[in-house]
Amino acid sequence: MYRIPFNRPCLTGNEQLYLAQAIANGHASGDGAFTKKCHVLLEEIVGVRKALLTTSCTHALEMAALLLDIQPGDEVICPSFTFVSTINAFVLRGATPVFCDIRPDTLNLDERLLEGLITPRTRAILPVHYAGVGCEMDAILEIAKRHGIAVVEDNAHGLLGKYKGKNLGTFGCLATQSFHETKNFTCGEGGALLINDPQYVERAEIIREKGTNRSRFFRGQVDKYTWVDVGSSYLPSDLLAAFLYGQLEAREQIQSKRKRIWEYYHEHLRDWADKAGVRQPIIPDHCEQPYHMYYVLMPSLAERQALIEHLKGRGILSVFHYLPLHLSDMGQKFGGKVGDCPVTEDVSDRLLRLPFYNDLTEEEQAYVVAEIGSFSTSWEDTSRHAYAVNPH
Secondary structure, three states, X not given: OOOEOOOOOOOOOOHHHHHHHHHHHOOOOOOOHHHHHHHHHHHHHHHOOEEEEEOOHHHHHHHHHHHOOOOOOOEXXXXXXXXXXXXXXXXXXXXXXXXXXXXXXXXXXXXXXXXXXXXXXXXXXXXXXXXXXXXXXHHHHHHHHHHOOEEEEEOOOOOOOEEOOEEOOOOOOEEEEEOOOOOOOOOOOOEEEEEOOHHHHHHHHHHHEOOEOHHHHHOOOOOOOOEOOOOOEOOOOHHHHHHHHHHHHOHHHHHHHHHXXXXXXXXXXXXXXXXXXXXXXXXXXXXXXXXXXXXEEOOOHHHHHHHHHHHHOOOEOOEOOOOOHHHOHHHHHOOOOOOOOHHHHHHHHHEEEOOXXXXXXXXXXXXXXHHHHOHHHHHHHHHHHHHHHOOO
């Protein structure tokens, strides 16, 4: 057990009350009262035409691949610096991944590289809003429109984030959300598909309901429902939706806490970062972040690993993040090799995420910051010792 874990699920509002109500309602399966409440609330706060809860962000991405009718041989562009689900959902349909490098500032897909990756087989571009900081969507959408390519936003980190005043998740024809326990708003495991293009709404309901027109039946549009398309069971339990609704309802309180945590790290680590050659997050002026995580970029892999061990020895869990997808076993099967995405390869070795959860106290943060501040001395001592033992 760590004195300060990397993440801890936190109750904020009426989660337990709503769970009890969902049980009392006698409808614990999908699309109950709380699922519908979440749909309406997400549509209102994000500003999308339709929101559908799913069992995970992974499943929302799988639904997106089905809606776009991705076929074997189609190509899909995504950043190499992302979670495997982003591209795996499309590989499941037979797509070939095309990995794009990231910007060195925001760590988002580098839109300046897109044109060189597009071929006649390109069917989709998957921008990932890393740490909830918006990708350069104006450029991405312009390129996609010119080539007739769909854009699906992986907004797992970015609920309530904005790009040029507009909510993330409202730019692509489709977008996906995560409500995993590490996200700002959680139900343990969960996700959502956000639909901005109305042509996908009815089929999304069918795919989510095992390929049946069950949703139309319950609206009274057909007198019985049947199998009409491919699909799967992507509905979360209404118990999960009840917990999530309690979190979404308390979004201002949650975001206020996370803003304080992020800003405390940013301010109190500034001097240490300057002296140690460590880079803090960069948030462009035209982006409003949702305070999803706090990371630092260490000068080297060795120093990153040393800091992880230093903090671990003091009861603090800090973690790295994505390994380059193009260098994974699967990525190499699709032709990925060292040097394809140099920024991704460099950042992956140096990035370190600090403990970040809704009820992390200022006292706990002060302890984390103090122990990080003591690291430079211990690292220098260790380095000198290592050099003395083995100067070569």
